[in-house]
Amino acid sequence: MSAAGPSQGANNAPSGGSAAAGTDASVGAPIAMVAVGGNALIRDAQHTSLQDQYDAVCATAAHMVDMIAAGWNVVLTHGNGPQVGFILRRSEIATGQVPTVPIRYAVADTQGAIGFMFQNAMVNALKRRDIDRQVVTLVTQTVVDTKDPAFAKPDKPVGSFMNEDLARQLAAELGWTVMQDGNRGWRRTIASPQPVRVIEAPIIERLAREGIIVIALGGGGIAVEETTNGELHGVEAVIDKDRAAALLAIEMKADLLMIPTGVERVAIRYGQPDEKWLYDLTVADAERYAAEGHFGAGSMGPKIEAIVRFVNARSGARGVITNVESIARALKGETGTWIHA
Numbered sequence: 001m002s003a004a005g006p007s008q009g010a011n012n013a014p015s016g017g018s019a020a021a022g023t024d025a026s027v028g029a030p031i032a033m034v035a036v037g038g039n040a041l042i043r044d045a046q047h048t049s050l051q052d053q054y055d056a057v058c059a060t061a062a063h064m065v066d067m068i069a070a071g072w073n074v075v076l077t078h079g080n081g082p083q084v085g086f087i088l089r090r091s092e093i094a095t096g097q098v099p100t101v102p103i104r105y106a107v108a109d110t111q112g113a114i115g116f117m118f119q120n121a122m123v124n125a126l127k128r129r130d131i132d133r134q135v136v137t138l139v140t141q142t143v144v145d146t147k148d149p150a151f152a153k154p155d156k157p158v159g160s161f162m163n164e165d166l167a168r169q170l171a172a173e174l175g176w177t178v179m180q181d182g183n184r185g186w187r188r189t190i191a192s193p194q195p196v197r198v199i200e201a202p203i204i205e206r207l208a209r210e211g212i213i214v215i216a217l218g219g220g221g222i223a224v225e226e227t228t229n230g231e232l233h234g235v236e237a238v239i240d241k242d243r244a245a246a247l248l249a250i251e252m253k254a255d256l257l258m259i260p261t262g263v264e265r266v267a268i269r270y271g272q273p274d275e276k277w278l279y280d281l282t283v284a285d286a287e288r289y290a291a292e293g294h295f296g297a298g299s300m301g302p303k304i305e306a307i308v309r310f311v312n313a314r315s316g317a318r319g320v321i322t323n324v325e326s327i328a329r330a331l332k333g334e335t336g337t338w339i340h341a
Contacts, residue, residue, distance in 0.1 A: 026133065026211030030255035032072045035245035035306070036060060037261050040324060041114065042082050053083075054117050059324075060260075061121035065129050066328035067258075073208045075252070076118060079241050080110040080219035081158075088159035088188070092170070100174060103158070103190060104222050104234035111139050111218035118215045135213045141199040141232060142221030142239050142247075148193035156192040156238055161185035191237040195220065195244045198251055199232065205252035220244035246306035250313045257310045257319040259303045264326050266304070266337040268294040281339045283308050307339045315341075 040060045041053045068074055084106045091101040101109075115137030122135045154177045162170075167178040167186035181187045198204070198221060207214050220239030224232040242259060249257045265277045268289055281289075286304050295301040300321075307319030322329075322336035330336035 026071070026073055028209065029071055029073045029211070031205075031208050031252065032067065032074050032256040032258055033245055033249035033252075033254045033310075034064070034067070034074055034076050034258045034260065035242055036076060036078045036324070037241075037259070040078060040260070041117075048082070048086075053114075054121070057114075057117040058121045058125070061118065061125040063324050063327045064122065065125045065131065067331060068126070068133060068213065069129060069131060070328070070331055072256075072331075073211055073213075075204055075208050075214045075216060075248070075254070076122075077215070077217040077241060077245050077248070078114055078118065078219070080107065080114060083110045083114060084219065084238070085159055092159065092162075095170075102234075103236045103238060104224075107219045107222045107238065108139060111222070112137070114218055115139075115215045122213060122215075133211060133213055135215070136207065138200055138204060138214060138216040140204075140217045140221045141224045142195045142217070142244055143197040143199065143226050143232075144193040144223045144235065144237055144239065145196055146225050146235060148191070150191040150193040151237070154189045154191040155179070156190050157181045157187040158190050158238065159188045161187055192240060193223070193237055195239050195247045197226075198244070198248045199224070201248055201251035204248065208252065217241075217244055217248055240302050242302045242306035243309075246310040249310050249317075253314070254310075255314075255317055257307055257317070258327070258330075259307065259319070259321045260324045260327065261300075261303060261321060262323060264323050264335055266295075266300060266321050268292075270294075278337045281337060283311055283339065283341055286339050304339075311339055311341055 041056050042048055043056055064074065064076065087101055087106040087109060119135050119137045126133055161181065161184050164186050170176055171178045177189045178186050179189050198217060200216065204214050204216050220241045221244050223235050223237040223239055225235050226232055246257060265279065267275050267277050269275050286308050289295065290301065290304055295304050303321055311317055311319055319339045320330055320336045326335050
């Protein structure tokens with residue numbers, strides 16, 4: 001491994017003190033793209049109400065302000081899987097009473113609702129710390145290629161579980177694809193293509209460089225196709241949040257991609273007697289461990305993939321994976337798993 005341990009991650013941090021002096025002090029500061037996972041909103045099955053979600057967002061916002069106080073300009077994105085599932089479930093229950101909600105509108109709905117939670121919580125957390133910064137939420141569109149192989153084999157389960165008869169009935173009535181998801185029942189499936197371009201990336205970068213905290217790209221963005229004449233049309237697909245965050249971080253020339261998740265650091269052989277926690281990885285290290293199967297496709301794998309893509313595309317940039325509670329310590333180089341060239 002490289003001798004550049006997590007403490008080198010701290011060298012990515014800005015110098016010159018706090019951002020509390022106001023927006024002028026943040027103009028030109030380095031940009032961090034922060035992709036917060038779904039655990040930032042729903043901690044467990046007993047805390048799923050909107051008030052529970054908002055309370056969880058408030059806790060996350062307090063840690064995000066630590067990052068802003070350290071001098072970073074921040075663009076924040078978030079997951080939306082459970083929330084889209086709730087919208088689809090309501091739509092299923094109301095079948096025949098009101099029109100069914102297409103996925104693209106469910107993603108748009110969650111960008112607004114979750115964006116409001118983070119925007120409101122961030123404003124309040126900044127006020128408590130006497131930091132003068134503006135916060136804005138942007139509804140964000142992500143271009144996908146309709147020739148992406150994912151469209152030929154939709155395999156991303158969404159929405160609620162149902163029995164086989166209902167699943168097949170809805171598939172026939174609504175044109176869905178469905179599959180059995182383990183022993184828990186049947187679910188709708190949808191394509192999860194690779195993100196190609198974030199339409200609003202130039203706007204997001206401009207706002208971030210002016211010191212405005214931007215909440216954008218929720219749920220990976222609303223999937224759209226771009227026609228030959230430049231028009232945009234929504235498509236029924238969902239985009240992996242971490243992959244989209246890496247793309248946006250590249251497009252807006254960010255300095256750091258941070259992916260807060262449920263653990264303080266990444267491990268190989270997780271949960272086994274010879275478990276090993278990782279502090280510092282080169283891209284080559286990360287790719288080797290991924291090839292050996294240490295990172296699950298539904299958990300840590302996309303996060304490692306996203307940071308590797310970002311670091312490879314941005315000379316001198318770094319990525320870090322940690323939990324929300326450890327953001328401030330990670331930025332000081334005390335924890336987290338840092339990935340670099």
